[in-house]
Amino acid sequence: MMNNKKNKKEFKMPHIYVILFVIIAFASLLSYIIPAGTFDREEVDGVTQIIPNTFHVVESNPVSFFEFMTSIPRGIQETVIIIFGILAIGAMFKVLEKSGIINLAIDGLMKAFGNKKVLIIPVIAFALALIVSLTGMIESSLIFLPALIPLFLKLGYDRLTATGTILISTVVGFTVGLTPAANLGTAQTIAELPLFSGMGYRALILVVMLTIGIFFVILYTRRMQKHPKGSLLSNADENDSFLKNEAIMSSENNKRVIFAAVFFLLSLGFMFYGIFVHKWYFIELSGFYILSGLISGLIAGLKPSEIAEAMNDGMKQILLGALIVGVARAISIVLADGQILDTMINSLSSVVTILPDTVVPVAMMIVQGLINFLIPSGSGQAAATMPIMIGLVDLTNMTRQTAVLAFLMGDGFSNIFYPTSGYFMAALAIAKIKYNEWLKFIWPLLIVWYVVGAIFLVIAQLIQYGPF
Numbered sequence: 001m002m003n004n005k006k007n008k009k010e011f012k013m014p015h016i017y018v019i020l021f022v023i024i025a026f027a028s029l030l031s032y033i034i035p036a037g038t039f040d041r042e043e044v045d046g047v048t049q050i051i052p053n054t055f056h057v058v059e060s061n062p063v064s065f066f067e068f069m070t071s072i073p074r075g076i077q078e079t080v081i082i083i084f085g086i087l088a089i090g091a092m093f094k095v096l097e098k099s100g101i102i103n104l105a106i107d108g109l110m111k112a113f114g115n116k117k118v119l120i121i122p123v124i125a126f127a128l129a130l131i132v133s134l135t136g137m138i139e140s141s142l143i144f145l146p147a148l149i150p151l152f153l154k155l156g157y158d159r160l161t162a163t164g165t166i167l168i169s170t171v172v173g174f175t176v177g178l179t180p181a182a183n184l185g186t187a188q189t190i191a192e193l194p195l196f197s198g199m200g201y202r203a204l205i206l207v208v209m210l211t212i213g214i215f216f217v218i219l220y221t222r223r224m225q226k227h228p229k230g231s232l233l234s235n236a237d238e239n240d241s242f243l244k245n246e247a248i249m250s251s252e253n254n255k256r257v258i259f260a261a262v263f264f265l266l267s268l269g270f271m272f273y274g275i276f277v278h279k280w281y282f283i284e285l286s287g288f289y290i291l292s293g294l295i296s297g298l299i300a301g302l303k304p305s306e307i308a309e310a311m312n313d314g315m316k317q318i319l320l321g322a323l324i325v326g327v328a329r330a331i332s333i334v335l336a337d338g339q340i341l342d343t344m345i346n347s348l349s350s351v352v353t354i355l356p357d358t359v360v361p362v363a364m365m366i367v368q369g370l371i372n373f374l375i376p377s378g379s380g381q382a383a384a385t386m387p388i389m390i391g392l393v394d395l396t397n398m399t400r401q402t403a404v405l406a407f408l409m410g411d412g413f414s415n416i417f418y419p420t421s422g423y424f425m426a427a428l429a430i431a432k433i434k435y436n437e438w439l440k441f442i443w444p445l446l447i448v449w450y451v452v453g454a455i456f457l458v459i460a461q462l463i464q465y466g467p468f
Contacts, residue, residue, distance in 0.1 A: 031338025
């Protein structure tokens with residue numbers, strides 16, 4: 001019996017490339033089954049939109065083998081600017097890490113708390129949420145965890161408090177961020193919206209969701225103070241291994257690193273000026289990420305070759321997430337090649353029209369949340385689903401900006417729940433927290449987040465949330 005159990009193969013989620021390739025092949029096959037059709041379109045204020053009630057069947061045009069074979073290269077070709085923008089963010093962030101700017105910020109927090117330990121949760125949460133909301137680097141949690149867990153432990157908190165603070169704040173920053181290029185930038189580009197538009201409403205949601213998350217963690221810490229033996233962690237003795245490794249927390253706080261940090265903060269102001277005044281797009285932003293990282297590294301004392309190596313390492317770390325954008329785009333390309341994209345949109349619209357208008361964004365959020373299990377990349381999911389969602393939006397009383405927000409809500413929060421989220425599972429491994437222990441901790445917060453998110457989507461629908 002023991003041998004039989006060992007011989008049984010456990011299910012393992014296929015690589016994301018495998019999942020996307022299967023979807024591309026299936027979409028190509030559908031072109032031989034689903035009738036071809038199209039909507040008439042018109043350009044309104046520079047944006048191409050579907051004209052409602054103009055769907056008509058056209059001659060069948062199944063995807064050829066050549067079209068299928070070239071779909072992924074064409075997907076990468078159509079999204080190459082976005083792909084490089086994401087790679088440039090990874091390059092910049094790695095330089096900031098290697099130059100000591102990130103460690104400098106962490107050391108500053110460590111020295112600032114003292115006996116005011118309760119402040120560590122909101123201060124670190126807002127700082128990390130802001131960083132991720134600007135860069136979209138949700139994977140940065142893997143950098144902060146080893147450095148911040150010892151700090152939390154020395155202040156009397158457990159590893160779940162530290163991990164919860166870091167993962168909750170970074171996922172909120174990623175979900176309703178201000179200028180994250182990967183998920184928001186990709187979705188808005190496909191939706192033909194001004195890049196990073198709608199920031200005011202997202203900033204409000206970010207503050208509300210983060211505040212809820214902070215109170216959730218604080219309530220957990222108070223419960224642990226009253227009932228120390230009620231911890232959800234079964235391996236509390238693992239704390240010693242983190243406390244012994246205090247070398248991770250050290251940083252060379254020299255003047256050059258401080259000057260580099262100040263320069264980088266000032267450069268972010270320049271970035272916002274470019275976005276709002278000169279309407280910067282991915283080309284300009286990519287150049288900014290590379291240049292700001294380069295100058296920050298030089299000011300901090302890194303040699304040019306060291307900066308180049310750091311940028312190369314940063315691009316390697318985020319290469320998978322960047323290329324997924326192009327591979328996922330191939331799905332909508334083969335659907336368009338077979339002229340069945342509009343047919344699918346027309347069919348979905350007939351279902352959506354049954355729902356009340358205010359519920360449509362909530363339904364989109366749920367669908368996007370389910371899809372994120374199969375496509376855990378925010379940018380990849382945007383490339384795969386937004387062409388269909390935007391076509392559907394044009395047939396309803398819903399703005400494209402609301403559709404983007406529904407995508408963000410559905411895709412974002414599930415990143416600290418689904419086991420297919422690679423960085424999340426890596427974070428639990430670093431913190432030595434079991435997956436089932438994390439689920440017991442996080443599920444009440446996820447329910448509250450999705451309910452509040454649904455309310456914000458209904459409000460967005462009622463106010464006709466637009467580009468502003």
